[in-house]
Amino acid sequence: MRSDQIRQGRLSGERSGDLEHFLASMDADRWIAKADLLVDMAHLLGLRRQKIIDEAPARALMAALLDLYDHGLPEEAFDERFEDVHAGKEAYLIDRVGEDFGGRLHMGRSRNDEVATCIRMRLKEEIIALVQSLADLRRTLIETAAVHTETVMPGFTHLQHAQPTTLAHYLLAYEQAFSRDTARLREAYARVDISPLGSAAFASTGFPLDRDYTARLLGFARPAGNSMDAVAARDFAIEVLSDAAVCMTTASRLCEELVLWSTAFVGFVRLDDAYCSSSSIMPQKKNPDVAEIMRAKAGSVAGSLTAAITITKGLPMSYNRDLQELTPHLWRGVEAARQSIPLLSGMIGSAAFDTERMGAEAGRGFSTATELADVLVREYGLAFRTAHRIVGRAVRHGSLDLATLEDAAREAAGISVVEQGMTQEKIDSVLDPRHAVAVRSIVGGPAPAAVAVQLAEQKGLLARDTAWAEETRTALLGAFEDLILESRRLAA
Template identity: 40%
Template sequence: MALWAGRFSKEINEDVNAFNSSLSFDCRMYKQDIRGSLAHAKMLMKQKIIDEQAYNEIYKGLNDILHEIEEGKLLFDPNAEDIHMFIEAELTKRYPVSGKKLHTGRSRNDQVALDLRLYVHDEIKELQSLLKDMVLTLTKISSQHLETIMPGYTHLQRAQPITFAHHLMAYASMFLRDMDRLKDIDKRVNVSPLGSGALATTTYPLDRHFVAEELGMNDIMYNSLDGVSDRDYAIECANALALIMMHLSRFSEEIILWCSWEFKFIELDDAFATGSSIMPQKKNPDIAELVRGKSARVIGDVSTLLTMMKGLPLAYNKDMQEDKENLFDAIDQVKLCLPVFTEMLDTMNVNKEKMREAAARGFINATDCADYLTKKGLAFRDAYKITGQLVAYCIENNETLESLSLDTYKKFHNMFEEDVYNAVALETCLNSRQVVGGPSSKVEKENIERIEKKVSDYHD
């Protein structure tokens, strides 16, 4: 019989019980549920709401249950309504008198709210660690490619010269923001709703701050209605995870392009690619494609959470049981994608020659040619027009700005001198960009060192 069955005259319908149950997915919060219950029991003893013997029995019982679950000796009862009821029922079996005292002064509403917050807090720490690995992998690879010239693109058209390091460090910056975002969200996650009761606290003299301190939480929630019904933190977390997946998806798209024969900028290690069942020449970037696909799934999880919450009145409603599966799925997908993506990057081969060749054939030094004339006194718009004419001439005559003769240059404007060749050399174009945030080797090296220090000093 369910622990809440006193009001009812008959057993719940089996189909309804299965429909109502959340144990299949909230069982993963068993550690957090036991942690919360231990802190609650300790507070009840401190406040003399239960005696020391009851606390000692509760303490022993909950720790025994924890160890037995982790050792596989205690299996979850599929008939239990949720993880909270399962653990309480198991405790009560072992200590019938003391076990029934554990729930004094709390409701499942504030209990589940606490468990989910503790779970998200723990998962954020793991996600931070995975993101840190990703950023440090990117800085390591980038340090090896400070001189590897490639085209930078806009509209997927070759635009200006950058280095492979500069391109990778753009993603390092994104993932660093993701770390900061999760850290900020955790400030709002790591607050205790326990003591809010069902919606209006309790008549027992609870010490809510004591419980929060026991659990290492930053504070308590100061409105009991908000305490049991708030899921902003879950939506914020899922949204941050969707942003991580969006960043991974953008990165995946570029990996997929770079692997193609049309680019051939990189080659993935055989351990991170698959073949075709019919075409023996194929080497498919399936990992990147799966990550790109999973990003849609996580974005969908955010949408589900927002839609689930948008019409709910205060305080708790059973709809809110639907918060967990989508949040858990978003967490699971990011934790699945980050490590395999990091390893894929760490083992890829970079084709420097192909990147350099693409940069050389793309007229990506045209802006620098215009800047050359501007620095000699010509108005930029006039310089822009002349350079555009030069590019058109090169295309028509199968030339590049580097291969044009000085006589040809002078036909377009007499300001051109021998030093134009140095000005349009890709290395010059690249390393003349000394502005902070730019792609020059010197600036990029400093940026890598800055990010490495920030990540190394980062505290979860």
Template identity: 40%
Template sequence: MAQLWGGRFTKETDQLVYNFNASITFDQKFYRQDIEGSMAHVCMLEKQGILTAQEKADILKTLKEILSEVESGKLEISTKYEDIHSFVEANLIDRLGDTGKKLHTGRSRNDQVALDMRLYTRKELLETDELLKELLETILKIMEENLDTIMPGFTHLQKAQPITLAHHMAAYFEMFGRDRQRMHDIYERMNYCPLGSGALAGTTYPLDREYTAELLGFYGPTLNSMDGVSDRDYLIEFLSALSTIMMHLSRFSEEIIIWNSNEYQFVEIDDAYSTGSSIMPQKKNPDIAELVRGKTGRVYGALVSLLTTMKGIPLAYNKDMQEDKELSFDAMDTAKGCLALFRGMLATMKFNKDRMRESANHGFTNATDAADYLVKHGVPFRDAHGIVGRIVLYCLDKKIPIDAMSLSELKAISPVFEEDIYDAISMETCVNTRLTIGAPGVDAMKQTIEKEKAFLADDWQDTVKKDWEDRLLAR
């Protein structure tokens, strides 16, 4: 058992207790962040005269060697160590002796793990944001290609009014666009450095926390040492944002599953993103969409688990907080995997435009426009609503759409109808006379697309300093 503590203990930790307490099996995931945090800490210690220039150079050189060997597979992270911090420090001491023992000067595992988790979460947030951007670019491309693709819009899963595929996709662009804004908001709040908080009350060493924060790409240091080691709000916010992303993906998946069904046949999912049946040769199943829908619960579970863990913890650090990692790591991996796979499925999906148009034609989606026609000719809306209701009943009995009725049939229900009713209730008219911003008309959608292009062009990550890893490794 390799531990960083033990001086005040007179007997070995029980093996079961050690195993229960250890975190190396999962916190090894941020070995890179642990080493980078140590490198920044060492640079600051030398700047403050706490380490010599030679000690700094030796420690940095050895930390880089350990990082390189772990990434190449030459050095295996072993479970004989309690956590990733003890693994890195023990290997450093094995190679440098007493000089390696100076690494932890002015630092606690409490602020060390707080830093590692924040660095790892920040990396995951930026990667998730990039995947969201790629998904938005795919959605925007579909929008641009389908301004005239008419389909039914639904409420209560019943056909309601005609829209376009571009308009339907634009709704998801809005959702995932808000998800990107949430990534930015979280980044702005979380990008402060807890290193230097010590165990909970700072340290007597003359640390330069602003310098450490700068080296690690943070805006500055956290301003309260107790909060610095015990804050997981940023992680809760990120898991909440991931849960919202998964909810959006799940809604989208549900629609694709419905559209892919034999009854709808609106889409054909590419073979690369489908599977078959072991006994039914005709089957082509939308497994990716179904799995995305199913995995949403895993991400929700991580959020609820962390909220539950944190709700009763007094200040400052408590061992309960070790539970912030396993489910969070799984949620991060799950969300990123779902975003990548969903984008690939969407980008290769084929839309059956004729089928969509036919479905809109036979769903009485132009009934509201027929009522509007009557209102424009002086019929009170409530009366117009009742007249069109009788028309729908007539069409259901005849098994025809409204525009298949003859003018004499329409006039038998209301003499107000004239020949121009057919143009007024055509699918194109129903869609393209809706021109307010946010509506499905072609001109309105073109305005929306220009705004969405500008949204993607103004990428918040362009302002983020992401070269701190290179700067650290160059030292």
């Protein structure tokens, strides 16, 4: 195959292999190779529709493009002497059909709008896939929560026993966070779903292109409204990386707790062996390696986001070659999220929770002390701060039995809870973790009735998001199928 045809007019001289490698984007371009062929087909159909290209070169070019689509780009199209796959593919086409035909495909188009279109197309597919993976994870969390609405466990603040809750309440907290991640990705999709094709280098083109037509062929909602912004913008990529980083941060928090919970001194969960590894020297070890690697992946996604922002922040309008360096960070970030979320779903779905151990720990560390203070307020008329001080003083003395509580009341507030009717039986019932959970039945609480409401609401949101992903994916694939059909008609 020939040397880089783009350099032949203005530039001379040969480049070293190191220089070619430094400038090339071929590794990242493999992500968009198929999208690039679709963009070529849509652009060619647009050229022919507007009678910018004659029938003979259009048919020859489309036949070559369809052959590449059916059988894949040859490896020589990724040769680093071409800098990017766009130039490598164009060189292949020129070799195949001749420059008089092959050299006409780039009319009214730049690599700037071409690559921007390819990135958006590929990113739309990644968003849909990630939303679908999140839907599977959320379904797993909801289904697991539904089994454990009465599984009492300790809740923690500062990694210390705080108040009793249920495993269902805990799992639904994460489900709600992943639900928001889904919403962010859906919102980002609308901003990605804009076609730069036809913007050319940045100032559009004098050829009478129908940008609405090519946008529709490629499954976009509409063409970009400003040609300079179309090729220069990467905020859509930063937004998706940000969404992925937020999502992976939540996943990392859940993984951190699974790591802690699976330890012998906590013992709340047993992870399936498939998600664990052993030691090369200690035969007894079962290490939660998948959860640990996923924590690290969250850092990698955050790093990709930081890199993308830093690369973009100093760039003037419009296109600058620096943007080439952003694209690998985009693919690394979304790939890490897309790989992680299904594994997290499987890890949760296959985990065995030790409900007896959770129940035994639910009341430790004076975790029901808040409910005792609340009872002093609700049933005995004390100010909350007074009740808080009394119970806190009793905890300092090491017990919440009636005698200790009475002493604390006299010391801290100069009153007698016994004279007001407090009994040991009352204290015992109040300090039962199940009682503390049951009375927290307001919206968002851990009581089974309140959790049932949360389950119903989240199932509804999950169904909506699942339908969106399927409908959006179907529409996108339908657009591509129509594009291929139109392309085959032209080539026939």
